[in-house]
Amino acid sequence: MWNLAPFAASRLSRSRRLFSSAIPGPCIIHKRGADILHDPWFNKDTGFPLTERDRLGLRGLLPPRVISFEEQYGRFMESYRSLEKNTKCQPDGIVALAKWRILNRLHDRNETLYYRVLIDNIKDFAPIIYTPTVGLVCQNYCGLFRRPRGMYFSAKDKGEMMSMIYNWPAQQVDMIVLTDGSRILGLGDLGVQGIGIPIGKLDMYVAAAGINPRRILPVMLDVGTNNQKLLEDRLYLGLRQPRLEGEEYLSIVDEFMQAVFRRWPKAIVQFEDFQMKWAFETLERYRKRFCMFNDDIQGTAGVALAGLLGTVRAQGRSLADFPNQKIVAVGAGSAGLGVLSMAMHAVTRMTGKGETAAQNLFLLDKDGLITKERKNLDPAAAPFAKDPGQIVGLREGASLLEVVKKVKPHVLLGLSGVGGVFNEEVLKALRESDSIKPAIFAMSNPTMNAECTAADAFKHAGENIVFASGSPFENVHLGNGKLGYVNQANNMYLFPGIGLGALLSGARFITDGMLQAAAECLASYMTDQEIQKGILYPSIKSIRHITAEVGASVLRAAVAEESAEGHGDVGPRELAHISKEETVEYVCRNMWYPIYSPLVHEK
Numbered sequence: 001m002w003n004l005a006p007f008a009a010s011r012l013s014r015s016r017r018l019f020s021s022a023i024p025g026p027c028i029i030h031k032r033g034a035d036i037l038h039d040p041w042f043n044k045d046t047g048f049p050l051t052e053r054d055r056l057g058l059r060g061l062l063p064p065r066v067i068s069f070e071e072q073y074g075r076f077m078e079s080y081r082s083l084e085k086n087t088k089c090q091p092d093g094i095v096a097l098a099k100w101r102i103l104n105r106l107h108d109r110n111e112t113l114y115y116r117v118l119i120d121n122i123k124d125f126a127p128i129i130y131t132p133t134v135g136l137v138c139q140n141y142c143g144l145f146r147r148p149r150g151m152y153f154s155a156k157d158k159g160e161m162m163s164m165i166y167n168w169p170a171q172q173v174d175m176i177v178l179t180d181g182s183r184i185l186g187l188g189d190l191g192v193q194g195i196g197i198p199i200g201k202l203d204m205y206v207a208a209a210g211i212n213p214r215r216i217l218p219v220m221l222d223v224g225t226n227n228q229k230l231l232e233d234r235l236y237l238g239l240r241q242p243r244l245e246g247e248e249y250l251s252i253v254d255e256f257m258q259a260v261f262r263r264w265p266k267a268i269v270q271f272e273d274f275q276m277k278w279a280f281e282t283l284e285r286y287r288k289r290f291c292m293f294n295d296d297i298q299g300t301a302g303v304a305l306a307g308l309l310g311t312v313r314a315q316g317r318s319l320a321d322f323p324n325q326k327i328v329a330v331g332a333g334s335a336g337l338g339v340l341s342m343a344m345h346a347v348t349r350m351t352g353k354g355e356t357a358a359q360n361l362f363l364l365d366k367d368g369l370i371t372k373e374r375k376n377l378d379p380a381a382a383p384f385a386k387d388p389g390q391i392v393g394l395r396e397g398a399s400l401l402e403v404v405k406k407v408k409p410h411v412l413l414g415l416s417g418v419g420g421v422f423n424e425e426v427l428k429a430l431r432e433s434d435s436i437k438p439a440i441f442a443m444s445n446p447t448m449n450a451e452c453t454a455a456d457a458f459k460h461a462g463e464n465i466v467f468a469s470g471s472p473f474e475n476v477h478l479g480n481g482k483l484g485y486v487n488q489a490n491n492m493y494l495f496p497g498i499g500l501g502a503l504l505s506g507a508r509f510i511t512d513g514m515l516q517a518a519a520e521c522l523a524s525y526m527t528d529q530e531i532q533k534g535i536l537y538p539s540i541k542s543i544r545h546i547t548a549e550v551g552a553s554v555l556r557a558a559v560a561e562e563s564a565e566g567h568g569d570v571g572p573r574e575l576a577h578i579s580k581e582e583t584v585e586y587v588c589r590n591m592w593y594p595i596y597s598p599l600v601h602e603k
């Protein structure tokens with residue numbers, strides 16, 4: 001447990017402020033009666049004690065019996081389990097949406113109970129409120145829409161955003177997840193329907209990072225859509241116009257960012273599922289002006305790097321061998337380029353030789369292997385473009401199969417968004433890998449877009465592989481009681497900790513050093529024993545714990561860079577004097593946990 005002994009007496013007031021109990025005190029509300037019952041932030045349903053019913057004008061608006069939180073919890077789980085039982089024979093998509101609906105109804109009614117069931121059952125519920133079901137929800141959003149959640153800023157709101165931002169009812173917002181809906185998972189342009197992604201990501205912020213749900217804000221920037229089907233759909237809820245481009249587009253994002261940071265200067269904005277050109281451009285445009293990051297580029301890179309370092313350990317090699325790992329990455333978009341750039345920087349740090357750092361990193365896109373002969377070579381892909389002569393027979397545009405056969409990679413990494421590109425032939429070719437334990441990262445989402453299934457990977461590439469996918473798959477039974485372990489290589493292991501660490505540090509920007517600290521923390525989280533079994537990432541059940549560790553690492557990196565300005569009444573000097581363990585404790589104490597707080601009415 002926490003040991004205050006090393007603290008000098010003069011430091012006690014500081015430590016009290018840092019570590020005072022996080023048990024929430026009374027919650028001040030400015031409404032009464034039925035308005036409270038209709039507000040999911042404060043509603044307790046039948047759980048309002050009688051005294052509170054009297055104080056808040058609720059008497060008579062509820063059935064007389066008071067039901068405890070535990071009983072409410074049990075009742076919800078019972079109805080969830082019976083839904084599971086009753087839908088057993090139905091198609092997967094129907095079942096997934098039915099589960100999403102029952103959770104969503106609770107979310108809309110009583111957030112405290114919703115987040116408690118989510119936290120306690122995260123392994124079962126994450127695949128519903130997050131990837132992969134969230135993809136299906138976005139595809140069907142117009143039909144599923146009942147109540148708005150978050151904010152919508154459209155191209156028609158130009159000039160109005162500074163006042164619109166004040167329409168949001170919360171005084172303080174800590175975390176914002178923003179999308180323009182242009183690249184939703186591997187499902188393409190879903191326009192305004194992409195709002196499901198910020199909602200799902202922020203649910204993970206509450207569950208994993210303990211961000212107070214009253215301080216989160218999902219945002220859709222609706223600048224139109226190029227999805228013809230949606231434009232022709234009479235039920236489509238977004239702007240029926242082609243996407244804005246160029247300066248017109250950027251002026252909308254600029255206005256939104258200025259409005260947000262004018263009202264909440266300490267907020268953090270996570271950019272999510274922007275098509276590649278805007279993902280990179282907005283990151284460069286804002287990262288030194290506002291506290292923001294792009295999850296698909298930076299969060300994914302850290303999670304993948306942690307997994308890549310894990311695969312070196314899984315082969316029984318020292319991490320110093322990482323620069324010798326041959327990695328074939330399929331997909332040269334925001335995620336693929338983000339991963340390879342971070343891997344290249346890691347190699348540079350290890351070897352001190354920047355010029356050769358990308359030597360073992362091979363990159364393919366929809367036109368095959370990217371070489372220096374590529375016409376209109378994207379500058380971001382240029383460091384990875386190969387000399388056609390580097391490996392005999394490897395020409396510009398070589399197919400994935402050719403590349404795998406010639407390179408014999410240690411790792412095959414998919415961020416292409418295309419389901420099944422790691423086909424039987426490709427997977428079988430990986431049997432000739434130079435690694436004794438080749439790794440397959442089929443990271444594209446949702447499940448249908450994974451580069452291969454877990455079962456196919458073990459079947460065709462062999463039982464000695466290490467396997468990870470972006471969407472969850474069941475472990476694979478290999479026969480003889482052996483199990484092929486399936487990792488979930490998803491940025492959910494980092495983005496909540498990056499946001500939380502940045503928030504509690506009070507850093508003005510999210511630096512490469514903070515992101516590197518996050519990745520290193522995740523990489524060192526697993527024990528050698530686990531890694532030997534092919535387990536590269538923690539179980540999602542411990543997502544709060546890993547997020548606390550990642551958050552603390554990010555915070556400490558900000559302190560080390562002298563960019564931490566503090567949070568609340570904890571200043572930079574106090575943060576600078578706490579140890580690693582104390583930082584984790586501090587982060588944990590700042591995590592919100594769903595319990596009913598006494599409500600106090602104030603006019």
Ligand SMILES: NC(=O)c1ccc[n+]([C@@H]2O[C@H](COP(=O)([O-])OP(=O)(O)OC[C@H]3O[C@@H](n4cnc5c(N)ncnc54)[C@H](O)[C@@H]3O)[C@@H](O)[C@H]2O)c1
Pocket residue numbers: 183184185186187275276295296300303330331332333334335336364365366367368414415416417418421443444445446449469470471489490491492
């Ligand atoms: N697991 C995770 O945490 C995670 C994180 C981010 C993104 N993703 C997934 O990665 C995928 C890509 O995301 P993105 O933002 O990079 O998209 P993107 O659109 O920016 O890039 C896609 C890339 O894939 C290439 N590609 C398309 N078809 C191909 C083919 N047949 N063979 C080889 N390459 C092909 C394209 O040329 C492009 O370079 C999505 O499915 C997304 O859900 C997963």
Ligand SMILES: O=C(O)C[C@H](O)C(=O)O
Pocket residue numbers: 131184185186273295296444445470490491492
């Ligand atoms: O949303 C996810 O599950 C991961 C990632 O951000 C993606 O875009 O696929």
Ligand SMILES: [Mg+2]
Pocket residue numbers: 185272273295296
């Ligand atoms: Mg994403």
